[in-house]
Amino acid sequence: MVSEVSLKWFIALHLSLLLNSLAGTASKIAGRQKFLSFKFMLCYMVVLLITFLFALAWQQVLKHMSLTFAFTNKPITIIWGLIWGVMVFHEHVTIKMIIGSAVILLGIMIGVSGPAKGADENADGRGNDVRGT
Amino acid sequence: MRTQTEGETMFAGLEKYIAVWIVSVLISSIAQCMLKVEANKSHETRLKEYLNPMVISAYAIFFLSTFLTMYALKYVPLTYSPVIEPLSYIFVPVIGVLMLREKISKRRLAGMAVMLVGIVIFSM
Numbered sequence: 141m142v143s144e145v146s147l148k149w150f151i152a153l154h155l156s157l158l159l160n161s162l163a164g165t166a167s168k169i170a171g172r173q174k175f176l177s178f179k180f181m182l183c184y185m186v187v188l189l190i191t192f193l194f195a196l197a198w199q200q201v202l203k204h205m206s207l208t209f210a211f212t213n214k215p216i217t218i219i220w221g222l223i224w225g226v227m228v229f230h231e232h233v234t235i236k237m238i239i240g241s242a243v244i245l246l247g248i249m250i251g252v253s254g255p256a257k258g259a260d261e262n263a264d265g266r267g268n269d270v271r272g273t
Numbered sequence: 274m275r276t277q278t279e280g281e282t283m284f285a286g287l288e289k290y291i292a293v294w295i296v297s298v299l300i301s302s303i304a305q306c307m308l309k310v311e312a313n314k315s316h317e318t319r320l321k322e323y324l325n326p327m328v329i330s331a332y333a334i335f336f337l338s339t340f341l342t343m344y345a346l347k348y349v350p351l352t353y354s355p356v357i358e359p360l361s362y363i364f365v366p367v368i369g370v371l372m373l374r375e376k377i378s379k380r381r382l383a384g385m386a387v388m389l390v391g392i393v394i395f396s397m
């Protein structure tokens with residue numbers, strides 16, 4: 141499947157997915173601050189900024205690969221969530237959580253790897269949804 | 274969660290916040306389908322494709338969901354995101370069937386079944 145896409149755009153895709161996964165990290169940091177405090181607003185702005193930058197990047201990346209290819213790679217974001225949880229917040233991870241995540245990832249990839257159609261791609265038909273996954 | 278008895282030990286004390294997170298994913302899945310409903314219609318101008326009650330409401334819901342997720346993440350570990358965020362891959366097709374009369378492909382159903390197995394393993 142990778143042969144469909146040049147290495148450059150494959151890396152660009154994954155860098156943008158990596159960026160997008162950081163929205164969850166910023167969101168958690170924001171959630172820990174006092175609501176509407178300066179730190180809260182700052183972290184929340186970062187969440188919105190990441191979401192916005194990802195939306196821009198996603199559209200560029202999609203010019204260079206099929207929607208199906210991009211969608212099949214997109215759920216890797218959930219694994220980043222696991223990694224940031226451990227690295228940034230020192231959260232506890234069990235082997236069952238890792239295996240479970242891998243199976244969920246596989247399930248998503250099976251589901252989206254076929255011809256994409258329907259509500260999963262939103263208004264502009266590019267699947268540029270606001271959530272990370 | 275399908276594994277009630279075992280799930281309780283893992284998610285103990287966090288049920289309320291996990292529920293908030295799931296609601297956040299659910300409402301943004303609904304918003305996603307609202308965008309699709311409007312995208313299926315034809316509009317007089319490009320501007321009206323964006324500035325109509327359905328699309329504006331959808332974006333308001335997305336905005337609200339960012340706050341709900343943040344509130345939930347205050348207490349729920351980020352490492353739970355692999356099991357909660359992907360629920361959109363189940364919600365969106367199901368809402369698509371209900372709101373848009375879309376069909377769910379066999380491939381997608383198979384994917385959902387595998388996801389559910391993953392959720393059970395994760396929650397054990």
